[in-house]
Amino acid sequence: MPKILLVEDNEMNRDMLSRRLARNGFEVVIAVDGKAGVDMASSEKPNLILMDMSLPIMDGWEATRQVKANPQTAAIPVIALTAHAMVEDRQKAMAAGCNDFDTKPIELPRLLEKIKALLPTGG
Amino acid sequence: MAESFDSPRREGTFDADWTAVLRQHLAPAVEALRRDAERLVGSAKAASADYGADADKVRAACDRLAALITEIQTAPDAVNRGKLRHDLRTPVNAIKGYGEILMEDAGDASHVALEAEFRVFLRNADAILARIDALAIPPA
Numbered sequence: 594m595p596k597i598l599l600v601e602d603n604e605m606n607r608d609m610l611s612r613r614l615a616r617n618g619f620e621v622v623i624a625v626d627g628k629a630g631v632d633m634a635s636s637e638k639p640n641l642i643l644m645d646m647s648l649p650i651m652d653g654w655e656a657t658r659q660v661k662a663n664p665q666t667a668a669i670p671v672i673a674l675t676a677h678a679m680v681e682d683r684q685k686a687m688a689a690g691c692n693d694f695d696t697k698p699i700e701l702p703r704l705l706e707k708i709k710a711l712l713p714t715g716g
Numbered sequence: 717m718a719e720s721f722d723s724p725r726r727e728g729t730f731d732a733d734w735t736a737v738l739r740q741h742l743a744p745a746v747e748a749l750r751r752d753a754e755r756l757v758g759s760a761k762a763a764s765a766d767y768g769a770d771a772d773k774v775r776a777a778c779d780r781l782a783a784l785i786t787e788i789q790t791a792p793d794a795v796n797r798g799k800l801r802h803d804l805r806t807p808v809n810a811i812k813g814y815g816e817i818l819m820e821d822a823g824d825a826s827h828v829a830l831e832a833e834f835r836v837f838l839r840n841a842d843a844i845l846a847r848i849d850a851l852a853i854p855p856a
Contacts, residue, residue, distance in 0.1 A: 605773070609813035616820070676802050676809065698809040698845065701816065 595712055596620045598639035600630035600656065601674070602648050606697070610643070613701055619708075627651030631659045634666040640712055646675040646686065654689040661690035670711035674699070734853050735792045742847050743785050746778075749811070749844060752837050753778040760818060763827045770814045770821075777810035781844075797856040804848045811841050 597619045601607045611621040622637050624630040627648040634642060642660065646653035653673060660666045673686035676697040683694045693707045753775045760767035784803060788795050796803075819834035 605810050605813070609810070609817065612817060613813075613820075676805050697805065698812040 594618060594620045595640040596622060596637065597708070598622050598624060598630065598633055598637055598642045598669075600624045600627065600633075600642065600648065600653065601645045602626055603645070606645070610699060617701075617705060625649075627653060627656035630656045631663075634660045634669060635663065638666075639669060641708055642669055642671045644671050644673055644691070646673055646682070654685060657686070657689040657691055672704070672707055672711065734851060735789060737851060738785065739789055742844065742851065743789065745840070745844050745847060746782050746785050749837070749840055750775075750778040750782045752840065753811075756833055756837055759830055759833060760822075763822065763830050764825065767818055767821065770818050773814045774811055774818065777807040777814070781807040781811070797853050800853055801848060801851070804851075805845065808841060808845050808848065812838060812845075815841065 595618075597614055599607060599611055599614070599621055601610065601623070602625050607623055607625070611623060614621050622633060622639065624633045628650045630642070630644065630648070630653075631651070633639075644653045644657055648656065651659075653675075657671050657673070660669065660671060670692040671690065673683075673689075673691040673694045674697060675682055675686070675694070686694045692711055695704050695707060757771040757775045760771040781804070784807070788800070815834055815838050819831055819838065822828075822831040822834060
């Protein structure tokens with residue numbers, strides 16, 4: 594079962610998305626701030642990271658940069674999640690090293706397609 | 717003006733009276749959604765006690781959105797316009813997220829009528845989201 598690390602500080606967003614991902618066959622581990630997200634990327638070795646960009650302690654852009662700078666976690670695909678649907682937000686996320694970008698409210702079929710496109714074959 | 721790559725934004729000048737647009741177009745739609753949420757909570761709880769917690773969250777998010785709309789209309793100059801679109805989208809996020817969970821649960825349990833009600837409700841939530849995205853809020 595593929596493992597997704599969900600880095601999200603909002604409790605309702607965590608609850609909604611983790612339940613729907615689990616229903617679709619994913620194991621979900623959770624971090625509630627950017628620093629914990631970086632740490633759990635190393636400790637949990639997820640197959641993919643869903644990274645909220647507006648996070649406490651360390652924001653999602655910096656957390657992504659650190660994940661991508663660490664040889665142990667650099668290969669983990671990261672999808673940025675944000676409520677800000679501007680072109681420059683996407684560009685900023687990609688510049689930080691994100692592999693893809695999605696906006697809230699989450700359209701689950703769209704997000705699942707992006708997840709499946711980034712997971713290794715058979716994952 | 718920056719463009720949203722998800723929803724087209726009106727080009728050109730910002731609407732000088734964006735609060736009138738909010739009052740005339742967004743507020744009535746949000747109030748209708750809030751009334752629908754109230755009714756759906758009753759339908760969901762009647763179908764299964766398991767739906768109660770999520771249904772209450774949908775209703776609470778509708779109430780928050782309606783309260784925010786009222787707050788904006790009451791004191792538009794006090795609003796943080798830089799965060800406004802984010803603040804309006806946040807309760808819609810909860811409405812859609814928990815609404816979709818309930819719709820899926822109802823479908824899995826063959827509560828066909830309830831599933832259909834939620835499908836309509838979620839389409840209306842999508843329409844409100846589109847109106848929020850189209851709202852031409854002047855920069856702070």
